[in-house]
Amino acid sequence: MLLVGNGILITRDAANPGYRNGCVAMDGSVVAEVGETCAIRAKYPGARFLDARGGIIMPGFINAHTHCYSAFARGFAGKGPAGGNFSEVLERLWWRLDKALTLDDVYICAVVCMIDCVRNGTTTILDHHASPRAVRGSLFKIADAARATGIRSCLCYEVSDRDGEETMREGIDENVEFIRRVSSDEDDLLAGTFGLHASMTLSDATLEACAKAAPEGCGFHAHVAEGIRDEYDSVKKYGKRVVERFRDFGMLGGRSIAVHCVHIDENERKILKDTGAAVVFNPESNMGNAVGCGPALEMYGAGIPVGLGTDGFISDMPRSLHMANALLKHNARRPDAAFAEVTGMLFENNARIAERYFRLPLGRLAPGYSADAVVCDYLSPTELSGANADAHILFGMSGRCVTSTIARGRVLMEDRRLAGPDEAEAFAKAAEASKKLWERF
Numbered sequence: 520m521l522l523v524g525n526g527i528l529i530t531r532d533a534a535n536p537g538y539r540n541g542c543v544a545m546d547g548s549v550v551a552e553v554g555e556t557c558a559i560r561a562k563y564p565g566a567r568f569l570d571a572r573g574g575i576i577m578p579g580f581i582n583a584h585t586h587c588y589s590a591f592a593r594g595f596a597g598k599g600p601a602g603g604n605f606s607e608v609l610e611r612l613w614w615r616l617d618k619a620l621t622l623d624d625v626y627i628c629a630v631v632c633m634i635d636c637v638r639n640g641t642t643t644i645l646d647h648h649a650s651p652r653a654v655r656g657s658l659f660k661i662a663d664a665a666r667a668t669g670i671r672s673c674l675c676y677e678v679s680d681r682d683g684e685e686t687m688r689e690g691i692d693e694n695v696e697f698i699r700r701v702s703s704d705e706d707d708l709l710a711g712t713f714g715l716h717a718s719m720t721l722s723d724a725t726l727e728a729c730a731k732a733a734p735e736g737c738g739f740h741a742h743v744a745e746g747i748r749d750e751y752d753s754v755k756k757y758g759k760r761v762v763e764r765f766r767d768f769g770m771l772g773g774r775s776i777a778v779h780c781v782h783i784d785e786n787e788r789k790i791l792k793d794t795g796a797a798v799v800f801n802p803e804s805n806m807g808n809a810v811g812c813g814p815a816l817e818m819y820g821a822g823i824p825v826g827l828g829t830d831g832f833i834s835d836m837p838r839s840l841h842m843a844n845a846l847l848k849h850n851a852r853r854p855d856a857a858f859a860e861v862t863g864m865l866f867e868n869n870a871r872i873a874e875r876y877f878r879l880p881l882g883r884l885a886p887g888y889s890a891d892a893v894v895c896d897y898l899s900p901t902e903l904s905g906a907n908a909d910a911h912i913l914f915g916m917s918g919r920c921v922t923s924t925i926a927r928g929r930v931l932m933e934d935r936r937l938a939g940p941d942e943a944e945a946f947a948k949a950a951e952a953s954k955k956l957w958e959r960f
Contacts, residue, residue, distance in 0.1 A: 520544060523543045526573055531867075536906070541555065544563055544566070569923060574894050576884070578888075582839075583872050584830060585632075585647070588624075617651060619652075627948050628949070629661040633672075638919070641918070642891040642893070642924065646674050648675065654689035657676060658676055673710040673877070675694060676690045678691055687728075698737050713734075716741070718764055727768065738772065738776070739770040740775070742779055743777040745781055746808075760787055771791065771796040778798070779801060800813065801839075803829065803838075804829065824872060825860075825868055826869040840861055840865050841913060843861040896920055
């Protein structure tokens with residue numbers, strides 16, 4: 520039994536929002552009970568106690584879309600000109616970088632990315648991977664990193680035609696093998712979806728092959744209309760828009776994720792709503808790639824489960840929350856917009872999206888939920904309670920406020936001391952491997 524207490528407890532449970540001096544009792548990987556610290560400690564006198572030292576205790580963060588392999592792009596400066604539009608960014612950076620990855624690189628990237636997750640209180644990720652010259656075994660390498668670090672991970676390989684038919688087939692096989700291997704994971708650490716890159720790099724024949732090969736009910740995880748080129752390509756080649764095309768191949772449903780959706784129209788939004796597919800909004804990536812601001816507020820208001828991701832830019836979910844709030848207000852030209860929506864994306868919808876793939880319910884500190892919690896050392900200049908906690912997180916916190924991270928009842932970091940892989944060693948290996956990758960690039 521592990522107790523995390525002596526702090527302001529924010530449960531995210533509407534029936535029991537929190538305690539001024541609260542404590543969470545964790546029995547293995549599950550929350551057993553929450554309450555006042557004195558009462559919980561008295562009830563479990565022999566349990567290990569993790570002292571929050573008056574900080575904030577709340578559920579671990581969830582990142583609904585990321586790319587671990589992007590770790591090796593940090594600080595990189597190519598010899599040629601930078602991409603002047605989104606298509607050039609893909610062609611000059613990402614599609615060259617992913618080709619340079621080896622299986623060893625895949626593992627190292629994942630480890631350093633997941634250490635960053637621990638540091639920032641992110642306990643669950645949904646990762647979308649590509650390494651065209653090291654496809655087979657790549658998801659299993661990322662899974663090894665998840666086991667080493669303790670980060671709950673739903674993984675997929677992005678199938679694409681851009682590297683030839685053999686690589687495309689390897690991507691299909693990697694998805695299928697991984698999904699089947701982790702489908703009975705009792706530890707609730709690993710899950711799999713079927714990854715697709717984007718409509719513009721997927722022929723009808725490839726989509727048909729993916730639909731045929733995918734294990735029943737696995738769901739698909741795809742980039743959708745991130746750049747306007749994706750929509751133009753689909754209409755020109757196939758006479759239909761991207762969401763229509765994925766729907767016609769049976770790739771949308773209650774376990775599928777449509778990432779970005781920047782350039783979709785009203786009919787495509789209706790299709791997403793009718794099929795139950797989730798959407799993931801990635802504000803910092805969309806701004807950084809200058810692709811525009813998608814209709815996230817409209818989709819959220821229509822009841823589409825819109826979550827929040829980082830697209831590999833960062834692992835700091837409070838920072839992504841800040842970005843989402845600012846971008847949506849700016850785009851709507853309404854300072855009163857987006858607050859409830861972006862906090863709903865991060866704290867409610869991300870959990871509901873991730874729950875599609877894992878055994879235990881997520882996102883709350885309540886009995887029966889997964890024992891995922893963070894402790895933050897945030898000091899508030901004003902009153903803080905369960906009623907206004909979202910505003911404090913949005914305007915006062917960052918991921919680096921996190922001092923302790925617990926996932927599935929396992930302490931991954933306590934008082935900023937990591938319990939998993941040696942951080943200095945992992946980052947030294949990453950520096951060495953990334954230098955070689957940059958030379959290959």
